[in-house]
Amino acid sequence: MIKKEMIAMLLAGGQGSRLGVLTSKVAKPAVAFGGKYRIIDFPLSNCINSGVDTVGVLTQYQPLRLNTHIGIGIPWDLDRNIGGVTVLPPYEKSSNSEWYTGTANAIYQNLEYMESFNPEYVLILSGDHIYKMDYEVMLDFHKARGAEVTIAVMPVPIEEASRFGIMIADENKRITEFEEKPEHPRSNLASMGIYIFNWKTLKEALIAKADQPALDFGKHVIPYCHAKGAPLYAYEFTGYWKDVGTLSSYWEANMELIDIVPEFNLYEEYWKIYTKSEIQPPQYIADDSVVERSIIGEGTDVYGKVYNSVIGCGVTIGKGTVVRDSIIMNQTQIGDGCEVYKAIIAENVQIGNNVKLGVGEEEENDTAPHIYNHGIVTIGEKSVIPDGISVGKNSVIFGVTSAADYKDSYLAGGKTLIKAGEE
C-alpha cells in the first residue's frame, strides 16, 4: 500500500484582486516574480527541497497559465511514479456540485486525493508568498511537541499585528488563544497560512464542519480543533517571508532583489528556486546601453538604459530608452526613445517608440485607489501602447490601445484605460 509520510496541499485558486490588472487573466500564484519566476515557484521549490514529493495544487480562478506552467512538474522534479504534482480543479459530483467556497472547503472536496496516499501528516500551503522554508524542520517540531496542528507564525511589528490572524502561545509554543485581525493585538505572532495537520485530525475536522458555508482554515477549522482540545502549536519562523498581495508590496519585494546582498538570496546553491524556463539564450547588452542595480532574465536584449529594475526573460528594451525602478515581465517589447519610470509591465506587452510612463505629479487613481497607488503605473498583459504616448502616475492600461484612445497622446495621472475583450 502506498504510504507517504507528509503530502502537501497548495491552495492556488485565489484571484488576488488587489494586484489589479495583473491578475485579470491569471491566478495570483502564476504572476511573474523576480525576473524569471512565478509566485508559485517558491512554495513548490520549498516542497521538493524539503523532501515533500507529493503536492496537490488546488486551482479555480483562471487556471490556464498555472496549468501550463506546472505541467507534470518536471522543473521541480515533481514528475514522479508515485505522488508528484497533481492539479486539482473543482469537479462535478453526483449531488451538490460546487466551486471551492473556502480554503478548507477546497481541501475537503479533495479528501479522496489525500486518502489515496495514506499520509501521516498533511501540509497546507498557499501559493502567494515569497519565502524559503524547510517544511521538514517544521514537521520535526510538530512531532517533537506531539502536536495535532502546527501553525507557522512569524513575529510582526505590533502596530501591524491587527492586519493578521494573531496567535497567543505559552512558553512551550502551545497556542492558548488566537484572534483574527484583532483591534488590540495581545501578541505579535502572525499566522503565515502554513499548517501541518495530523491527517486524522484534519479529516475528522473537515467532515465535522463540512456543512459550514465558505469553510475556512483560520475562521472555522482551527477554532474547531482548538475547541476540541487538540494540541495546537506555533512554529516560529524568522526568515524572509513576504506577502505580495498588493501592487506596492509586490513592487517592493521585487526591488529588494536588486540590493547588493539581498535579504532574499536567489543565488544560494543548496536551496534553489526552480521554474519552467522556456527561454534559454544568454542576454545581450548592446554598445550604448547602461545597466545598473538590476537583475535581468535570459534572452533579453538591452539596447537602452536600465536602472534599479527587475527585467524578465525575452524582453527587448530599445535604443535610447530609459527604464528606472520598474518591473518588466517576460516577452515584453519596449521601443526606442521611451522613458519608463516606476512601472509594472506585465507579460507580452508591446510599447511603441517615444512612450513615457510615469510622468508628472502623483494623482489619485479614479477607479480603484486602494489598488493603484504609490505612483506606480500598471500595464496589463498583452497590452499595446502606440508611439508617442505619455502616461501619468497611478494610472492603469490594459488591452490593445490605439492613438484614438488617448487625448493629445496623453493619459493623465490616476486614469484607468481598460479595453477589455479585445485582443
Next chain:
Amino acid sequence: MRAIGIILAGGNNHRMKELSQKRAVCAMPIAGSYRSIDFTLSNMSNSHIQKVAVLTQYNAKSLNEHLNSSKWWDFGRKQGGLYVFTPVVTADNSNWYRGTADAMYQNLSFLKNSHEPYVVIASGDGVYKLDFNKVLEYHIDKKADITVVCKDMEPGANVERFGTLSMNEENRIEELEEKPLKAKTNTISCGIYVVRRRQLIEMIERCAEEDRYDFVRDILIRYKDVKRIYGYKITDYWRNIASIEDYYGTNMDFLKPEVRNYFFKQYPDIYSKVDDLPPAKYNVGVNVKNSLISSGCIVNGTVENSVIFKKSYIGNNCVIKNSIILNDVYIGDNTYIENCIVESRDTIRANSTFVGENGVKIVVERNERYVM
C-alpha cells in the same frame, strides 16, 4: 521520422589546446548558455528523429553530465530515446573506437535492431540549424546511396582542415579529399551524412573485415566512384569548433545581431540542459557593452565585446575585453583580462592581469576559492 541519428562525439582535438583536457570537443560551451552538441541534438529532435546514439570515448565526463537526462532535448520517449555509447570490453572485442566507422561497427546492434530505413550521421561539434527531413527528402529524390551535407566557404578561407569536395552539375560528388594539403575547391563537407540503414550496415561490416576504421577515408572516399554519393549544399550559418580560433570566432559570432536572431529568435529553438540559475545581476558601477551575459552571473566591473557563460562572478573594477569567460568562473577585484578564454571553474585572484598577445590566450587558474 524515418531515420535514426548517430552523433559522432568521440574526438579529442589537440588544436583545442588546454580546453580539451577537461572535456570532449562536443561538450565545449558555446554562446553563453549552450554546449556544442546541443545544436546537433536539437536539430535531430526538431526534425522528429526519436532515436539517437551518441558515440563517445574521449574524456566523456563533462559530456555525460550534460546528457544526464534526455528530457531537455525532448527525447526519452517510449519510442526511441537518447543513448550514449562508450567503448566496452566484450567477448570478442577489447579495443577502443579506432575510428568513426569502427565506433559504428562496435555498436552495430543499435543499427541492426532499429527499424527506421535511414540513418543521419552528424558530428557533435557543429554550430548550425538544419532540418534533416529536407536532407532526407533530397537523398530519396536523388536516389543517392550517401548524401553529404556541404557548404561553400568564402574564397580564400582556410579549408585545408576540412574534407573538400567537388560535384558535377547533378550534385553527384566526383572528388573528395580529406584534409588536403592544397584544396582544389572551397566546398567543404560539414560532417553530416544521410545513408540508408542497410547500406550503412553493409559498408561498415565490409570495412571491419578489411581492418579499416574511418568513415570518411575508408567509406566515403573509397566508395565515391562505386556508390551514388551526393552533396546537399547549405547556405545558412554553419561553423565547427575544431580549433581555438574557430571556437573563439564562433562564440564572438553570437555578438552579431543576425546570428543571435537566427539561433535565438527564429523557430525552432536550440535546447540545452536546464540549470535553474537565477537571473543575471548587475550591481552599481557596472559598465557592460556589446556582450552576452548568461544566467546566474553577478557583474560588478566593465565588460566589453565578451561572452560570459553561466554563473560567473566578476569583481569590482574588473575590465574584461574581447574575452570568453566559461562557466562558474570567479574573477577577483581589479583584474584585467583581454583577448583570453578563461577555463570553466577558474578562480582568478584579485589584481591579476591576463592579456592574449598574438592570438587568444587560454587562462587556466586553479586557485582556492574562499568567497561564496
